[in-house]
Amino acid sequence: MNYIRKISVGSDYKNAMHYIVGQEVLGGSYLIDSINFEEKGYSVWVKKNGEVVKWKEVTNTPVMVEYNLNAI
Numbered sequence: 058m059n060y061i062r063k064i065s066v067g068s069d070y071k072n073a074m075h076y077i078v079g080q081e082v083l084g085g086s087y088l089i090d091s092i093n094f095e096e097k098g099y100s101v102w103v104k105k106n107g108e109v110v111k112w113k114e115v116t117n118t119p120v121m122v123e124y125n126l127n128a129i
Contacts, residue, residue: 061092062125064099066115073121076101076113087112094122 059078067073076082080089082103089112090104098116102109 059091059093060124060128061094061099061122063123064092064101064115065121065123066118068119070121078125082112 061078063075063077065073065075076089076092078089078092081087082089087103087105089101090109091102093100093102098114098118099120099122100111101113101115103112104110
């Protein structure tokens with residue numbers, strides 16, 4: 058189970074890029090499936106028609122993490 062619900066990328070929360078599991082991206086053609094912490098940083102995985110692919114990797118940038126408390 059994935060415990061990360063949202064990441065905010067950037068040093069200023071108000072102007073950061075926010076990625077939320079379940080959020081529509083790329084013009085609504087994909088949904089964020091999961092956000093994972095990996096060796097290099099965070100990765101954002103998207104889903105379309107049952108296929109899950111890595112969309113973004115976030116490294117060397119300030120990140121605020123919000124956890125899914127319902128998954129605990």
